[in-house]
Amino acid sequence: MRQLFLFFVHALLLVVFFSPLQAQDFVVDVHPAKTVQVIRQYRSQYPDCNLTIRYKPGTYYLDSTLVISASLTNGKGYTIIQGAPNQTTTISGGKALTVKWQVYKNGIYRAPVNISWDFDQLYVDGNAAVRARYPNYDTTASHYNGYAEDALSKARIASWKHPVGGYIHALHRAEWGGYHYMITGVNADTSLQLTGGYQNNRQMGMHKTIRFVENIFEELDTAREWYYDKATRFLYYKPAGAKAPAADIVVSRLSGYFIFTGDASAPVQRVTVKDIRFTQAKATFMETREPLLRSDWAIYRGGVILLDGTRDCTVQHCVFEQNGGNAIFLSNFNRHAMVLGNRIQQLGGNAVAFAGNPDAVRSPLFEYNSRQDFAAMDTARGPKTDNYPDSCAVVDNLIHDIGLIEKQVAGVQISMSAHIQVSHNSIYNLPRAGINISEGTWGGHVIEYNDVFNTVLETGDHGSFNSWGRDRWWYPNRREMDSIAALYPWLVKQDAVYTNVIRYNRFRCDHGWDIDLDDGSSNYEIYNNVCLHGGLKLREGFDRKVYNNIIVNNSFHPHVWFKNSGDVFTNNVVMTRYKPIGINYWGREIDRNFFPDSAALATAQANGTDVHSAYGDPQFANPAAGNYTVRNIAAKDFTNFNQFAFGVISPSLRALAAKPLFPAPGSSTEATTASWQWQNGTFKNLETLGERSATGMADYEGVLVLKAPDPSAGLRDGDVILLIGTHKVRNIHELQQVLKTAVYPLKLTIFRNQQQMTL
CATH class of the missing domain: 2.160.20 (Pectate Lyase C-like)
Incomplete structure (x- = not known):
């Protein structure tokens, strides 16, 4: 089956790249910005031709996204857009700037830069810098290269003079992906006005600890961080040493470089993009x-x-x-x-x-x-x-x-x-x-x-x-x-x-x-x-x-x-x-x-x-x-x-690909606590990834009902007990303690079908 599939792949490539000669074949060396213009010119004069658009080695900064529409293709001839073979052709979504740095303070430099678009990436000597953030960037951190529960504390928010335009990045409360918010204002009680949070389709709110903030000027406090003040048009950057940063920088501008746009009735046909390095998209x-x-x-x-x-x-x-x-x-x-x-x-x-x-x-x-x-x-x-x-x-x-x-x-x-x-x-x-x-x-x-x-x-x-x-x-x-x-x-x-x-x-x-x-x-x-x-x-x-x-x-x-x-x-x-x-x-x-x-x-x-x-x-x-x-x-x-x-x-x-760590054979078991019997039911702590997944719980706080007591009481197998009355029940021990003084009938808050309910 593998051989059959590889045969299919090779056959398809032969069809795409080595079609029988049509009326004419053309190879045209152009600047990437002229790509669409050249395709339109040749397709209008030679509708059935095979056309190769070739870019020379070097780095090209695009002013706009290249849009290949269905009208530029007809399915009769192929179009290849390619970089220089065996050399490097780079297309950047950024804009190259030459700036004049001035000493600011605390090891920070600044430069007047009049940038009319929003950008979120800055490259110094080809390396991505870090937008000013809290906590600081840490390559050893497990999440987000650094996170902190107090990233949104009242004291920290109060220390920001102009946080509008800053961003909050946070994990989903149950760690099912993440959220992103832009700060649009600050309320009188220092709580933030935000837009965003729609990036996850299971709305449960932010994780209580795994979050960070960026694009806040007051958080520019360590090497390789930057900030752009749109109001004053100053770009700020803190280099690793005392030496002024490089004069040539790149800021992100485009998010997309090629768009092929058609539909089922008139698709873009037989276009290949190959041998190009794409970088610095926002x-x-x-x-x-x-x-x-x-x-x-x-x-x-x-x-x-x-x-x-x-x-x-x-x-x-x-x-x-x-x-x-x-x-x-x-x-x-x-x-x-x-x-x-x-x-x-x-x-x-x-x-x-x-x-x-x-x-x-x-x-x-x-x-x-x-x-x-x-x-x-x-x-x-x-x-x-x-x-x-x-x-x-x-x-x-x-x-x-x-x-x-x-x-x-x-x-x-x-x-x-x-x-x-x-x-x-x-x-x-x-x-x-x-x-x-x-x-x-x-x-x-x-x-x-x-x-x-x-x-x-x-x-x-x-x-x-x-x-x-x-x-x-x-x-x-x-x-x-x-x-x-x-x-x-x-x-x-x-x-x-x-x-x-x-x-x-x-x-x-x-x-x-x-x-x-x-x-x-x-x-x-x-x-x-x-x-x-x-x-x-x-x-x-x-x-x-x-x-x-x-x-x-x-x-x-x-x-x-x-x-x-x-x-x-x-x-x-x-x-x-x-x-x-x-x-x-x-x-x-x-x-x-x-x-x-x-x-x-x-x-x-x-x-x-x-x-x-x-x-x-x-x-x-x-x-x-x-x-x-x-x-x-x-x-x-x-x-x-x-x-x-x-x-x-x-x-x-x-030659470049890494390999996984290969484990030596041995036993691997999840340690679990013993279950507890009560009122003809069986209960245990919620403690394994499997139990959390099966119940849909966002964390491990709760008691899992393995076997429900008398069904007339309302509990079912697989429920998770969260509260008895107003008392939290995070584990078997707390369940036992609450039951000693509980007044019957019990009011239970449980988790079932991935939502809380009261019995």
């Missing part, structure tokens, strides 16, 4: 405001390169670095687009994002808690229009150190799309998922031969691969969802039409799951993957077939499954006991797996699974070198597969 976090379908995401439909209404277009062998927003965004109608052999790094947003238009979705819903009655639902199968990406590929790209500003990002993000191929990419060092599928519309994606690690570094409850499936049939209320799924089981695949395949990948997530199929993810086939740390999770959903995977030092995490889910988990190697949460039904088949010891197998068999499974040491061939080939013949139901085919394949990219 950030777009305040433009990230469009919610995706009931996911945690909001998006900005833009990037360094935007493909919006294209057919047979390619971005190849380019470098994207030091850009403030998305690198490549494929929006609305796109067919047969290729993102091939690029290096994408030091990025504020997503590396590659696909997002169809909601007008293609039947009965779309946008906020997590939204619902609709079945009677009012459009129940037809598949997309409503063709305004979405289909049959596109992301192949052989090196993606790392992204999400430096926005935290709800991915190396490859897929939403409202079909048949997206994601193959042989190396993706690492980012705050959330390496690869994310936002919902079931419309599936058919193939995720294969990727190397994805060092993920979920600044957020929580996620995985190196993450998906959601909050489609038409899915409801935030579990009992309502159970009823719909039982009455209309066919509805599950009306959006998730085609099976998603995840195979031959290597994943490592140290702060979540290696593979995380969350909230209703359905219609998946997952096989021949190596999971190095976080295990594999299947939350409620239907028709997931998981087989022949290696799960190192972890296990299978089934959460809150449906009756008659059709789920299969067979022929896998696990190295700890299963870790079920809220499982009353065990799917269609859980069997023929290989466990680490007899105790783990016995625990599974006690639940009625794994009748034919075995146990023992898998005897991996060479774990230190990343070779987890299983040599124990007792694992007879497992079939070995290639351990050295993950990640990028181009020699130049392979």
Whole structure:
């Protein structure tokens, strides 16, 4: 299958780059600013020609974004826009300035600069400076390169003379991405007037500690920080030493460099951008405001390169670095687009994002808690229009150190799309998922031969691969969802039409799951993957077939499954006991797996699974070198597969790509407290990532109801007790203490269906 896919890729490239000669072929050397003008000139004179626009080596600063419209292409001849082969052609989204620095005070210099546009990036000697911020930039900090609870304290706000135009960046309260706000004013009580916060689609407010502020003049107090005072037109900068900073600087200006704009009836056709380095685009976090379908995401439909209404277009062998927003965004109608052999790094947003238009979705819903009655639902199968990406590929790209500003990002993000191929990419060092599928519309994606690690570094409850499936049939209320799924089981695949395949990948997530199929993810086939740390999770959903995977030092995490889910988990190697949460039904088949010891197998068999499974040491061939080939013949139901085919394949990219940390085989268990029995119920502290994910809790404060007491009291299995009366219940000890003096009947505040309620 891999050979067949690579044949497909090579064949497509031959079609794009080496079409039979048309009337004429032209190669034109131009300045990038003249690109559109030259294409229009040649297309008007020679409509069917093959045209190569070539840029010489050097750095070019654009005054405006280059817009390639459908009228400039006709599908008969190709257009290639390329940099100098084997040399460096750089296109910057910034503006080069020469300034005259003056000594200001406290080691700070300033220069009069009349800049008419808003900019958020400053480059000194080619290196990005730090916009004045609190707390100061710290490369060792776990989040945001530094964060502080007192970033918004009254005392600190009172110390700012003119904070309007400053920014607040903060994690989501439950660590599901982030928020960004611009300060628009200060109230009499020193509280701030703000705009923003729409960047996350699960509104729960800012994290109470993980936040920082920037673009505040009073916070310019350390080396490499800068601030621009728009009122006085002075640029301030503090160099690392006593020497004045360089006279030549660059400030960001554009957020996008190429826009391909067409539609399904008249797409941009057969245009390739290749061999160009793109850098210094400004950030777009305040433009990230469009919610995706009931996911945690909001998006900005833009990037360094935007493909919006294209057919047979390619971005190849380019470098994207030091850009403030998305690198490549494929929006609305796109067919047969290729993102091939690029290096994408030091990025504020997503590396590659696909997002169809909601007008293609039947009965779309946008906020997590939204619902609709079945009677009012459009129940037809598949997309409503063709305004979405289909049959596109992301192949052989090196993606790392992204999400430096926005935290709800991915190396490859897929939403409202079909048949997206994601193959042989190396993706690492980012705050959330390496690869994310936002919902079931419309599936058919193939995720294969990727190397994805060092993920979920600044957020929580996620995985190196993450998906959601909050489609038409899915409801935030579990009992309502159970009823719909039982009455209309066919509805599950009306959006998730085609099976998603995840195979031959290597994943490592140290702060979540290696593979995380969350909230209703359905219609998946997952096989021949190596999971190095976080295990594999299947939350409620239907028709997931998981087989022949290696799960190192972890296990299978089934959460809150449906009756008659059709789920299969067979022929896998696990190295700890299963870790079920809220499982009353065990799917269609859980069997023929290989466990680490007899105790783990016995625990599974006690639940009625794994009748034919075995146990023992898998005897991996060479774990230190990343070779987890299983040599124990007792694992007879497992079939070995290639351990050295993950990640990028181009020699130049392979030489640059990092590798994950390969764990030595050993036991890995989550330490948990004992449960407590009371009134025929069973309770325990909320303390594992799995428990927090299954309940939807934002933190670990609460008592989990494993088995509810008398149902007439109102509690259900899986509830989390937060308060008794006005008394907080953060753990079993506090529950026991409150119950000693509580007055009956008890007033309980609980968390259920991802919202608080009172019993």
